[in-house]
Amino acid sequence: MAVTDEAIEKIKGMIVSGALRPGERLPKESELASELGLSRNSLREAVRALSLIRILDVRQGDGTYVTSLDPQLLLEALSFVVDFHRDDTVLEFLAVRRILEPAATAMAASRISEQQLDALGAQLDKLGANPSVEELVASDLDFHRGIVQSSGNSVLCSLLDGLSGPTTRARIWRGLTQEDAVSRTLHEHRAILAALRDRDGEAARSWATVHIASVEQWLRSTL
Amino acid sequence: MAVTDEAIEKIKGMIVSGALRPGERLPKESELASELGLSRNSLREAVRALSLIRILDVRQGDGTYVTSLDPQLLLEALSFVVDFHRDDTVLEFLAVRRILEPAATAMAASRISEQQLDALGAQLDKLGANPSVEELVASDLDFHRGIVQSSGNSVLCSLLDGLSGPTTRARIWRGLTQEDAVSRTLHEHRAILAALRDRDGEAARSWATVHIASVEQWLRSTL
DNA sequence: TGCGCTGAGACGTCGGATGTCTCAGCTCAT
DNA sequence: ATGAGCTGAGACATCCGACGTCTCAGCGCA
Structure with missing residues (x-):
């Protein structure tokens, strides 16, 4: 499986398991990338995908947050x-x-x-x-x-x-x-x-x- | 709007308008990137996002295709x-x-x-x-x-x-x-x-x- | 006290280099 | 002639490093 797909699964897992709660902020891209063992570019692909379906909310200059996860x-x-x-x-x-x-x-x-x-x-x-x-x-x-x-x-x-x-x-x-x-x-x-x-x-x-x-x-x- | 989001919209538009039909192959990443006026990295974010929701199907070593778009x-x-x-x-x-x-x-x-x-x-x-x-x-x-x-x-x-x-x-x-x-x-x-x-x-x-x-x-x- | 500036920090974008995979087409033995 | 196997071109996968832009908190000044 591609590293990006792994990253998507891992982020999903963090949210579903409760390690990341709605509204909470993710580590900055460079940190999260090294935590998950991939480059920042590849991580960004994962984040972008999750943000398209409104799981994550990316705010330039601020940070990346888990959305409210409202239905x-x-x-x-x-x-x-x-x-x-x-x-x-x-x-x-x-x-x-x-x-x-x-x-x-x-x-x-x-x-x-x-x-x-x-x-x-x-x-x-x-x-x-x-x-x-x-x-x-x-x-x-x-x-x-x-x-x-x-x-x-x-x-x-x-x-x-x-x-x-x-x-x-x-x-x-x-x-x-x-x-x-x-x-x-x-x-x-x-x-x-x-x-x-x-x-x-x-x-x-x-x-x-x-x-x-x-x-x-x-x-x-x-x- | 970010260039990646624009790219998502443009690709979506190409599909909805019929310019890209189900099963059809997209131009290679570097070409599509220059067509849409952005870098290959940013384009990949768009493609990855669309592939997560099964709009696109990316096959390494082959190319990127529009899925069947079956409900x-x-x-x-x-x-x-x-x-x-x-x-x-x-x-x-x-x-x-x-x-x-x-x-x-x-x-x-x-x-x-x-x-x-x-x-x-x-x-x-x-x-x-x-x-x-x-x-x-x-x-x-x-x-x-x-x-x-x-x-x-x-x-x-x-x-x-x-x-x-x-x-x-x-x-x-x-x-x-x-x-x-x-x-x-x-x-x-x-x-x-x-x-x-x-x-x-x-x-x-x-x-x-x-x-x-x-x-x-x-x-x-x-x- | 409040406004405005400023700088650190975080995301946005880019270009290029290198690895890996797929597939078509060629070679060669049967 | 035919089929297996090889090979190289092409396309995606991944990474690195650099620079631009935006946000926000905190400082300084009026």
């Missing part, structure tokens, strides 16, 4: 990976989302706060009846994120965030400008919100399913 | 990330799995082949009534993987694979040697298989839910 942070790397997929697998991602999002919405029904409900309502009101596509996409993203956050499961939240990342979402919405898609989306959002207000988990789940299924159907027909 | 391959990186999470977030991962796995099992009910059903049955038979913990863990992993593969959604499959990776799973099962957990697990597996044979998606979903919920409950009580 939110780590799963952020997922969206990077998702970006590489082309349209042919988008349907599969969407299918997964169709499983997760309704479940998350249902979970949120019993936990979401009044303030959060009000905030979501205000957001929908602000959008108006004839938003631009860009506004709608941004609003859609915020709306669902807001709900999923209230599910109380940060892993679930990050996962959905990654799955329905800007790229995927934007690609789906593009070309959807015509039709009654906009008004239907707005209507579905209001229905979801109403179900949440009623604390009706099953209704919320159903509306969320319908909401995503309609996108899925449209996408399937155009592909 | 399966890319989401493999997920398990690497999951490894970093400690017990306090395992419950959240498990909750997500409790959402996905029953859905996948239900999907499989209508698609799984007779051969696959037979193979799963044979696997359970081979295990016997008193397997060791290690055998049970391996069997459990295989059993669920086999079913989820029959869901026909490779993203879903890889995602579940990552979520219930060896580490998490092993950690959960450790200490579960006593009790009636083993026999109950075997019984639940048989029930899931029977539901699949009946092509009864809802029964399969329910058994899968029960199966995971029991692990979740046990874990919650010991944490």
Whole structure:
């Protein structure tokens, strides 16, 4: 195995074993390199790789730190990976989302706060009846994120965030400008919100399913 | 932005835009470095990072290639990330799995082949009534993987694979040697298989839910 | 007391040298 | 003619040392 890969494993081991705690600072590159028995260049490759997936946080002029290791942070790397997929697998991602999002919405029904409900309502009101596509996409993203956050499961939240990342979402919405898609989306959002207000988990789940299924159907027909 | 990060973005762009196709070979390091306007050392950091998340495949003495970009391959990186999470977030991962796995099992009910059903049955038979913990863990992993593969959604499959990776799973099962957990697990597996044979998606979903919920409950009580 | 400067320390980048590995193509015996 | 085995070119692996840039703490001055 290459020394760099060994270094990655060793650093991973130090973190998993607890020798390096979240937020803690690593020895400086030259020291860590000699500790692990490799050159600074090779060590840097390992550090760079771990920093891409948000395990390490490198600050020039300061030092290298272990991140908080929040699920939110780590799963952020997922969206990077998702970006590489082309349209042919988008349907599969969407299918997964169709499983997760309704479940998350249902979970949120019993936990979401009044303030959060009000905030979501205000957001929908602000959008108006004839938003631009860009506004709608941004609003859609915020709306669902807001709900999923209230599910109380940060892993679930990050996962959905990654799955329905800007790229995927934007690609789906593009070309959807015509039709009654906009008004239907707005209507579905209001229905979801109403179900949440009623604390009706099953209704919320159903509306969320319908909401995503309609996108899925449209996408399937155009592909 | 650091030159290495720029390089990562540029390589990513080349792949996403289609300039570099899956399986294709990259220019040699020195050429690519000068193309992108940075040193070979810095470029190597970028390449190493992309290779950690399975975007690139570096073969010494040969060259650097774009991987197949299969969802399966890319989401493999997920398990690497999951490894970093400690017990306090395992419950959240498990909750997500409790959402996905029953859905996948239900999907499989209508698609799984007779051969696959037979193979799963044979696997359970081979295990016997008193397997060791290690055998049970391996069997459990295989059993669920086999079913989820029959869901026909490779993203879903890889995602579940990552979520219930060896580490998490092993950690959960450790200490579960006593009790009636083993026999109950075997019984639940048989029930899931029977539901699949009946092509009864809802029964399969329910058994899968029960199966995971029991692990979740046990874990919650010991944490 | 507070602002601003300054220097030590840490990461960022580079160029070059050398080792190791892979693969294609050649040689040669069968 | 064919196959094994050798060999050399090419590509990645690793290291070294040097210099640039940035951050932050601490000093000095108003």
